[in-house]
Amino acid sequence: MADSPVTIEHGGMGPDNSLQEQFDNSEQQYETSTLGMWAFLLTEIMFFGGMFGAYTVYRFKFPEAFASTSHWMDLLLGTVNTAVLICSSFTMAMAVRASQMGKKKALIWFLIFTLILGGVFLFIKGVEYHEKYVEHHIPGPSFQYEEAAYAHTAQILFFLYFAMTGLHAIHMIVGVGLLTTLIIMAAKNRFNANYFTPVENIGLYWHFVDIVWIFLFPLLYLIGRHA
Amino acid sequence: MNGSPVSHHITPVRTYVIIFLTLLVLTYTTAKIGEIELGDWNFVVAISIAITKALLVILFFMHAKDSSNLTKMFIGAGFFWMMILILVTLCDYISRPWQSNPVWMR
Amino acid sequence: MSTVLEQPRVQQPVNYLNANYGWKSWLLTHDHKRIALLYMFSITAFFFVGGFFALMMRLELLTPPGDLVSSDTYNKLFTMHGIIMVFFFLVPSIPAVLGNFLLPIMIGARDLAFPRINLLSWYIYMLGGVFTMWAVVSGGVDTGWTFYPPFSTSYSQTHVILAALGIFVSGFSSILTGLNFIVTVHKMRAPGMTWMRLPLFVWGHYATAIIQVLGTPVIAITLVLLGFERVLHAGIFDPALGGDPVLFQHLFWFYSHPAVYIMILPGMAVVSEVVPCFSRKRIFGYEFIAFSSLAIAVLGFLVWGHHLFVAGESMYSAMIFSFLSFAVAVPSSVKVFNWTATMYQGSISYETPMLYAFGFIGLFTIGGLTGIVLATMGLDVHLTDTYFVIAHFHYVMVGGMVMAYMAGIHFWWPKISGRMYPENWGRFSALLVFVGFNLTFFPQFILGYLGMPRRYHAYAPEFQVLNVLSSAGASVLGVGYVLPMIYLTWSWFRGPIAPPNPWDARGLEWEKSPSPPPTFNFIERPIVTEEAYNYARPAEVPVGG
Amino acid sequence: MPAGRDVALTMASEDVLHSFFVPAFRLKHDLVPGTFQHMGFRATKPGRYHIFCAEYCGTDHSGMIGWVTVMTPVDYANWMAANGGSGSMVEQGERLFQQMGCVSCHLSNDSGRGPTLNNVYGHPVQLEGGKTMIADESYIRNAIIYPNLRVVNGYKRDIMPNYQGQISEEGLMQLLVYVKSLSEPSKTPAAAGKAGARAAAPAASPASARPSSPAPPARRPLQQ
Ligand code: HEA
Ligand code: HEA
Numbered sequence A: 001m002a003d004s005p006v007t008i009e010h011g012g013m014g015p016d017n018s019l020q021e022q023f024d025n026s027e028q029q030y031e032t033s034t035l036g037m038w039a040f041l042l043t044e045i046m047f048f049g050g051m052f053g054a055y056t057v058y059r060f061k062f063p064e065a066f067a068s069t070s071h072w073m074d075l076l077l078g079t080v081n082t083a084v085l086i087c088s089s090f091t092m093a094m095a096v097r098a099s100q101m102g103k104k105k106a107l108i109w110f111l112i113f114t115l116i117l118g119g120v121f122l123f124i125k126g127v128e129y130h131e132k133y134v135e136h137h138i139p140g141p142s143f144q145y146e147e148a149a150y151a152h153t154a155q156i157l158f159f160l161y162f163a164m165t166g167l168h169a170i171h172m173i174v175g176v177g178l179l180t181t182l183i184i185m186a187a188k189n190r191f192n193a194n195y196f197t198p199v200e201n202i203g204l205y206w207h208f209v210d211i212v213w214i215f216l217f218p219l220l221y222l223i224g225r226h227a
Numbered sequence B: 001m002n003g004s005p006v007s008h009h010i011t012p013v014r015t016y017v018i019i020f021l022t023l024l025v026l027t028y029t030t031a032k033i034g035e036i037e038l039g040d041w042n043f044v045v046a047i048s049i050a051i052t053k054a055l056l057v058i059l060f061f062m063h064a065k066d067s068s069n070l071t072k073m074f075i076g077a078g079f080f081w082m083m084i085l086i087l088v089t090l091c092d093y094i095s096r097p098w099q100s101n102p103v104w105m106r
Numbered sequence C: 001m002s003t004v005l006e007q008p009r010v011q012q013p014v015n016y017l018n019a020n021y022g023w024k025s026w027l028l029t030h031d032h033k034r035i036a037l038l039y040m041f042s043i044t045a046f047f048f049v050g051g052f053f054a055l056m057m058r059l060e061l062l063t064p065p066g067d068l069v070s071s072d073t074y075n076k077l078f079t080m081h082g083i084i085m086v087f088f089f090l091v092p093s094i095p096a097v098l099g100n101f102l103l104p105i106m107i108g109a110r111d112l113a114f115p116r117i118n119l120l121s122w123y124i125y126m127l128g129g130v131f132t133m134w135a136v137v138s139g140g141v142d143t144g145w146t147f148y149p150p151f152s153t154s155y156s157q158t159h160v161i162l163a164a165l166g167i168f169v170s171g172f173s174s175i176l177t178g179l180n181f182i183v184t185v186h187k188m189r190a191p192g193m194t195w196m197r198l199p200l201f202v203w204g205h206y207a208t209a210i211i212q213v214l215g216t217p218v219i220a221i222t223l224v225l226l227g228f229e230r231v232l233h234a235g236i237f238d239p240a241l242g243g244d245p246v247l248f249q250h251l252f253w254f255y256s257h258p259a260v261y262i263m264i265l266p267g268m269a270v271v272s273e274v275v276p277c278f279s280r281k282r283i284f285g286y287e288f289i290a291f292s293s294l295a296i297a298v299l300g301f302l303v304w305g306h307h308l309f310v311a312g313e314s315m316y317s318a319m320i321f322s323f324l325s326f327a328v329a330v331p332s333s334v335k336v337f338n339w340t341a342t343m344y345q346g347s348i349s350y351e352t353p354m355l356y357a358f359g360f361i362g363l364f365t366i367g368g369l370t371g372i373v374l375a376t377m378g379l380d381v382h383l384t385d386t387y388f389v390i391a392h393f394h395y396v397m398v399g400g401m402v403m404a405y406m407a408g409i410h411f412w413w414p415k416i417s418g419r420m421y422p423e424n425w426g427r428f429s430a431l432l433v434f435v436g437f438n439l440t441f442f443p444q445f446i447l448g449y450l451g452m453p454r455r456y457h458a459y460a461p462e463f464q465v466l467n468v469l470s471s472a473g474a475s476v477l478g479v480g481y482v483l484p485m486i487y488l489t490w491s492w493f494r495g496p497i498a499p500p501n502p503w504d505a506r507g508l509e510w511e512k513s514p515s516p517p518p519t520f521n522f523i524e525r526p527i528v529t530e531e532a533y534n535y536a537r538p539a540e541v542p543v544g545g
Numbered sequence D: 001m002p003a004g005r006d007v008a009l010t011m012a013s014e015d016v017l018h019s020f021f022v023p024a025f026r027l028k029h030d031l032v033p034g035t036f037q038h039m040g041f042r043a044t045k046p047g048r049y050h051i052f053c054a055e056y057c058g059t060d061h062s063g064m065i066g067w068v069t070v071m072t073p074v075d076y077a078n079w080m081a082a083n084g085g086s087g088s089m090v091e092q093g094e095r096l097f098q099q100m101g102c103v104s105c106h107l108s109n110d111s112g113r114g115p116t117l118n119n120v121y122g123h124p125v126q127l128e129g130g131k132t133m134i135a136d137e138s139y140i141r142n143a144i145i146y147p148n149l150r151v152v153n154g155y156k157r158d159i160m161p162n163y164q165g166q167i168s169e170e171g172l173m174q175l176l177v178y179v180k181s182l183s184e185p186s187k188t189p190a191a192a193g194k195a196g197a198r199a200a201a202p203a204a205s206p207a208s209a210r211p212s213s214p215a216p217p218a219r220r221p222l223q224q
């Protein structure tokens, strides 16, 4: 994905912490990088938006098939994963706070917690994907569905499930890579109370990924379980 | 917005913890409500809770509350445009059955 | 006018071109002006590839039967023509070349906000170009630039995924350019450069950037879904498996209609600079032009359904889309009327950029008005997918945007290269382009009205006369485009040295920055004290110029 | 096709998007596979007019052309008499209805395993779960190829076999016309024919004025 170089660049910093030539002062540089990050998140919203649009249309067209497939979602794992991500968002917020106050140790620890929680999320997601694999619910030639009536429509819905959670998981993986970079940078004393833009921006990215999941969870796991 | 020396609003830990706990409670609630039969309301409740959670994350964890109006506008625009995409497309699908018997076929 | 300084310079002052040498200083540059030149060379190359495909098509269409190339080849020709011209030429044309070069100078900044992202965006663009050219040389694509399923997912046997990947990748380049522009305009303006003092060029690019940032991701995700569907046959766009092909069209046009404004707003931005300069007048209705750009950008997101009138879209949706499409005419006409009013009672001179700008205004108006014809639901039922549509969009895209690009390249050529181009050759080829263009595309309106469908390799004999006219026009047009290539190349090396402000124009790039500008654009930080386009006072001379 | 008479087309495609375009009528409409699309017109002048396929559909897109012949009503009647061979669409649909075994469950009253299909088309249907909807063409279509998608109230799902893939688009069209013919005439459309642009044999019309002389559904000529 094009994300990773982008986000690092949003840190807006050269190899040393000096001000880049195009800026007047570090305040301008900080504001500019954060605004750039927000603009980037804007495109991310639309990127996921296309998929949410497809989801909405098919949910509208095939409510019955939808109800049927949502029974195959693992509610427990989904809920646990939501909680895990929220925890990681919290630790990330705390990491940003630590960096704002220039507390290096706390910063590193919070980043490591966040990284671990991100790993846990991906692991649980992997378990779920494995379940789907065993159940032949991965779209494609080997796809099989229990209810013949929804054989086709269910495949579309599982396709959307995999596309949406898969894209989200890719963002998580990128995020894990970014966190690792942050930890290394923090260990090398790159940040201080006056300069922490990369932490702030990658924090924004991480929260954004969390928000996507906050919507994916009800849409894929909760709604329609009864219909 | 401009000119002031680098000084950032630092949110107290208390706020973060409160938000964090609220988010967890909301997650639990929405999962439990998901198991109760509410008909179409399941959808409404689940989405409202999701929006609330997202707002909490945006406002507090992402510091939108303390950000410039410009940033707030960016965020608003993002969601607004996504809703254009989703709702206007959906309008087509909703209104298609209305015309299944065109006038000249009667 | 163009008082060309002929006195030989003892030594050229340091500027962005001679600051340092070697391929590394270009390929790893962070300077927005050098990146703009990198873009200029790449898009020119793509333009000639796309133009070559166009000429092959016009050659085939000289005669009714499909005799020159096979129908498969023809299908690949128009597909690759469309893909290359839209995604690799027109979308990056003015924004990535002129916008990149001028936007920071015009707002008085030393560079864009994110210079390295700017360079990255060029590399991403080239990577996308490599994928697409790979698809072209390994056999081509035959889906039409619109990639409609289920043909593209289940039936086409060509390199659909590769081409889609190329567009997907290059989309990120467009996003990054837009992102950079937005942030730059917000955060990098010079002291005194308030929003209402921004040149209209900047406003136009700001509006374009909004579309790039909000629209492009949607086509990216749509093409990803298309690619996976082609591999997995999960059915998301495949009616045989319960999917809905019209959904693809919705998602595709959600980007691609706004994208046509990516392909016109920068053109309007250029014309808004050229017209006041050669009319020697302040632009008429500055605020209206500025805000109409934003209005077009926003309204442009609400009309995509006019491409789906006969595609199985609901009648009610179609009615609303039709109505909203009319609404876009309002801000567009504000612009046309304001340019006209600017020229009214101005002392107009007819240099090449102005000739192109005239061409733009006239041809865009024809193209736009026929757009309104198409947006009228009842008429579109007859005209859609005929040559009328082809004529409509070539009028806006070639007659509009390419003309504006040529206007801009000539207008700012002295700034970019530090040299003058030969004026009379410029005028002559502008005339050729105008005549050739109309000869090529006007007959296509008639063809379309008579019912000749587009994407036809062989056609009914009654359409031949008009097709021959059109092909003849295309060859004139081709000459019109090759000429500037030659004389601009000549001028780059041999042209007379240009003064800082050969057109006696207003604006930071002319009055505060030498030709060519130094690496960080200004010798001393400009401070802005007045509105743009103040042609009432004499021009200032830049420090160091 | 007779001049001066309303003609309604119900169109379907078996593979990709096509578009039925008669420039002289100033009309066109896309054929979207998986759905029925409609179009209607009244030709006023006898003559021969071009039909083009206007939606890009692959290799032979520009070869998908034909003619529509508009005749005076008298000529048309003569032509029908001479060519109206294989029986109307309703008759063919009825035959299929028997061959496929539909009759064994759908009787003329609700005593069979399935509901009667009399007066279904164009009327509201009570669905499982209490919702109602008007049985339009796409409802009938889905009821045949995805029976469990919407189940009629009072009947169990999984009784009616899934006919997806077993009936051609053409067969579906005939069944549809037959099921329609079982409803009160006032509710049925004046006519249902079908257009397959490719099918246009030089003199014959691809669009039939009455449910007769069906043409095969549009199909991409070379591949498939
Ligand atoms: C630069 C690109 C560009 C631009 C600017 C436009 C501008 C417009 N276009 Fe165009 N269009 C395309 C590129 C563009 N288009 C392309 C590429 C396609 C085909 C894609 C494909 O299928 O391959 C297409 C197809 C297309 C269609 C679909 C045709 C079909 O396939 O059936 C329609 C239908 O509504 C349409 C409408 C419009 C309208 C209403 C505008 C408006 O924005 C125009 C507004 C401008 C004016 C109206 C002129 C100025 C105004 C005045 C002088 C004032 C007086 C006017 C009035 C009072 C009305 N366009
Ligand atoms: C930016 C967009 C753009 C531009 C600039 C052009 C430029 C031209 N287009 Fe393009 N066109 C499209 C965008 C564009 N087009 C799109 C999107 C489609 C729809 C595709 C689809 O249906 O999927 C289309 C379709 C299209 C068709 C319809 C094909 C069909 O439906 O069957 C035709 C037919 O005449 C045509 C002609 C031309 C011509 C003559 C030019 C001329 O202006 C070109 C002039 C340029 C030159 C002539 C180049 C000069 C170069 C040389 C002389 C040297 C060449 C030699 C070497 C390579 C060494 N175009």
Ligand code: CUA
Pocket: D017, D018, D019, D053, D054, D055, D056, D057, D058, D060, D061, D062, D064
């Ligand atoms: Cu084109 Cu069938």
Ligand SMILES: [Cu+2]
Pocket: C256, C257, C260, C303, C304, C306, C307
């Ligand atoms: Cu459009």
